[in-house]
Amino acid sequence: MSQFIFPIAPETQEERSLRSRVRLFLETERAAGGFEPAADCWVSGVAPAFSRKLGQMGWIGMTWPKAYGGHALPTLHRLVVTEELLVAGAPVAAHWIADRQSGAQILKFGTEQQKQSILPRIAAGECYTCVGMSEPQAGSDLAAVTTKATKTPTGWTLSGRKIWSTVAHISSYMLVLARTSPADGKNRHVGLSQFLVDLTLPGIEISGIRDIAGHTHFNEVVFDDVQLTDDALLGTEGNGWAQCMGELAMERSGPERFLTTFLLLEHALATMPEAIPPVIVGDLIARLSTLRIMSRGIAYRLQAGEHPDTEAALVKQLGNAFEKHLFATIRGIIAARPEAEVPVALLRLRDEVQLRLPANTLRGGTTEILRGVIARQLGVR
Amino acid sequence: MDAMLETTATRILTDHRESLDAAWVALEGSGLTRLWVSEAHGGYGMAPAEGFGLARLAGAHALPVPIADTLVASWLLSEAGLQSPVGRMSVLIEGWQRGIPFGDGADHVVRVQGRSLTLHRGPIASAYAAVGEDPLSDAGALTGAVIATGELHHDIALPLAALTRAAQMCGALEAALTLSIEFAGQRIQFGRALSKFQAIQHLLSEMSAEVAAASAALDAAVATVQPGTPLDLQAVAVAKFRAGLAAGTVCEHAHQIHGAIGYTQEYALARLTRRLWQWREDFGGESYWATELGRVALRNQTPLWPQLTARGE
The missing domain is CATH 1.20.140.10 (Butyryl-CoA Dehydrogenase, subunit A, domain 3)
Structure with a gap:
């Protein structure tokens, strides 16, 4: 009957006890001076030491398989943890994007080697990632991205610039949406691909942008003929638009x-x-x-x-x-x-x-x- | 709602639009009016959700028959250990209403004062017009003979009536949205359908978000209802509040999209919006239920969040 479906999911006993554990941990941390509660903490509160503690508690990558450092727990458990962290105003910005969306993308589209090398570090709160979608001329009109990846004998050459990338300055990887072939007439959703880009590679420049209040949490990232190996292509060539839409669903x-x-x-x-x-x-x-x-x-x-x-x-x-x-x-x-x-x-x-x-x-x-x-x-x- | 019940109810509510008496006979004949009557009293003793589902469906079909009011009356009678008589019923909660819905056509009226319940013979004359589409009778005119008395074990009359209204409202909200989508798709202005205008698309989006929110709050509240126990006042408060809030936005946008035709008596929209405006006032409006929620929260004098999560939503 309804256009949209929202099943009613009453809280389970396990969720309740998890909630108590998270709350107790946060109260203890706060009392010990581990953090000061802040509004908008998932963007404003960068604290790698705190992220590592959450990793030790098992509260990052909760839903991922144990083989990749995850904890194979239900999505509703992750929801309980994220609610408590947000309400406490805890400094969770460092790992938030990696935990929320990049990790899931790597899990779904990454190579076995990528999954084994990156996901356990994310789950440990040690490895951070950022979003590479918006560009100076492609904001709401995301399909207008002009960052380009060109095939080479050994991989890809990446050129272009991404903007508004939160926590890029502390990130190890960015998930970049780039054009790999021309649009098909008016259909600009074809010819886009997603790349898992190691931000330590030569030719990458990351510069912070001050927000309205003078804080630097988002960045502009320039790619100047960055040489990527073959396995940097995340998922399927040409499937970047659909992959990004899936990522945005997690983001939202x-x-x-x-x-x-x-x-x-x-x-x-x-x-x-x-x-x-x-x-x-x-x-x-x-x-x-x-x-x-x-x-x-x-x-x-x-x-x-x-x-x-x-x-x-x-x-x-x-x-x-x-x-x-x-x-x-x-x-x-x-x-x-x-x-x-x-x-x-x-x-x-x-x-x-x-x-x-x-x-x-x-x-x-x-x-x-x-x-x-x-x-x-x-x-x- | 059970698929077979839903099919039966939908068929009756659709087929008998032209004859309300025939609609009522069919509803009674199919047993739908006795969904909430306990088996001990000759009913079906169906899960509460079935009755709320029927109220929602009835709200969407906008027929002037007292199906929801009869359901509520029958629940209250069962709760007080009384048989539900055959026929149309209405409810009067003393201290709350000035009007008895469908009073002029009611065979019986269940009157609740505190926890005391009396069953009166109808109908009640002196019907008057209000914002809603359905007639109200002056509560003061309820003078018919008392044919049964009983006691309720819990203060369920108001929350039960309020939650039933929220269910009717969700049905009407969905119907108003559907009607608006259809109209916007058919009405051509400036050489294209209204639905091709971004301004209209955004109104429809906003309406659908309100409908979804009201619907989620209703479903959550209905899931807490158990026969023979008090209702979860917090859940009911959230549901009635959210439905009322949605009614404001949805009615406003629906009329704006429809233009002048929606403002006529003949066109189907007013049947929905007039009832929504009435139902959001019935048995406590948004502010009443918000105040109830706020009082409890402030009385506890602890942070709000642990209170919200203690409820296990």
């Missing part, structure tokens, strides 16, 4: 699309509970609870080997809207009184969230792109 499906501002609500509730009327708290709870139900439904379907790509786009869009709604609500409550009466830490957090907020509805697909994805599923596009 998680709770980092609705939990990045939650810290602000908890902080406001802890420091000025009397200022927040029950109807406001309940409004936010109801919206968030619904997103969690939907997010679990997606994880449940991924676990079953399905491809809930449009559902992921839908939850990302609703989730980003919730993050903005939460910010606007708390900001409004703060704005109703003189700043001098508001705890300083809460004001700082409000400002930090404000500065990070515009990125949410851009990265991983803009709201407008996501609406287009949903419209296509509805059959009107």
Whole structure:
């Protein structure tokens, strides 16, 4: 009956006990000065030492086979861990992309040698990766990429530039979308391929770009006739578009699309509970609870080997809207009184969230792109 | 919902659009009106989800028959250990409603005051018009003879009625979306179908996201319902809140897409949107249920997250 499918997946006993273990670990780390909670932590909090600790706990590469350093656990277990990390504001940015999407791509499309050499290091929290999709002239219009890979007798020559690559500066590998043959007339989705590029190779230049707040988490990466071996081709030549769409589904499906501002609500509730009327708290709870139900439904379907790509786009869009709604609500409550009466830490957090907020509805697909994805599923596009 | 029940219900709700009496006779004849009557009382004692599924289907078909209200009344009667009479029923929760839905056509009305339940003979005169499509009767006019009394074991009347409305709303929300998609595909302006305009595509996307959210919240709440136990107030609150929120966006966009034709009595859209506007007010609107959720959360005086996850969603 419904256009979209979100199965109801009640939490299991194992998930509950896992949640407690993660929470205890995070409380202990925080108390010991291991980290300061931060908003948008999956982009803002780069801390390799912390990533290695998570690797030791077995909380990276959780769903991958044990043969490649994974833990062969259900996707819903990974969801529990990611939720707890995000809500705690833990510094998880270093390994986040490798764990969320690159690892799965390597697992699915990589050679046996790549899987054996890279995945265990990712799972250990020691090896990081980044996304190589956007280019200066190819943002929302991803098929407009001009980075080019040309066949050589021993492999490929890669030339072009990628931009907005989060954590590229600490990454060992980038998954690059490049053109390997011309578009077929108007169909620009053909002739694209995905490459697993070792970022230590000669001819690669990585330069940081300061964001609106002056932080450097994303980068521009230039490839100047970089010589790649044959096995750098990830998956099938010409299948890059489809592979990237699968990768984007993973990129969009998680709770980092609705939990990045939650810290602000908890902080406001802890420091000025009397200022927040029950109807406001309940409004936010109801919206968030619904997103969690939907997010679990997606994880449940991924676990079953399905491809809930449009559902992921839908939850990302609703989730980003919730993050903005939460910010606007708390900001409004703060704005109703003189700043001098508001705890300083809460004001700082409000400002930090404000500065990070515009990125949410851009990265991983803009709201407008996501609406287009949903419209296509509805059959009107 | 069970596939056979769904097929039967869909057939009845589709075939008898022209004669509401015939629709009602068919619904009763097929036993659908007694899904929630316990076996001990001559019903089917079906899983709660079947009744909510029927309410949802009925909401989508937008027929002016009190199927959902009859289901709720029958559950309450069973809970109080009473037989459900044959015929159309309605519900009055004292202190909540000013109007009794379908009161002027009701054979019986179940009136709940606290946990005390009385079964009254209908119909109730003095029907008046409200925002919704279905007639309401003045609650003060319920003077018919009491033919049975009973006690509820739990405070289930309000959450049960609210969750049933959420189910009806999800059906109507889906139907309004489907109607809008079809209309946008057929209506030509500026030489192309409305659905080819990105502005319209985005309205439809937003509507479908709202429908999906309301539907997920409903499914989660329905999954918590067990006969003979209190309802999970938190889950019901989330479901009724989310359906109400979705109704706002979906009705607004549906009318915007349809233009003037959607604003007529004849066209099918108003049957859905008028009911959605009524149902979102019935048995607690968004703010009521949000306040309930917020009060509990603030009373606990602990961080919010452990409270949310303790519920195991």
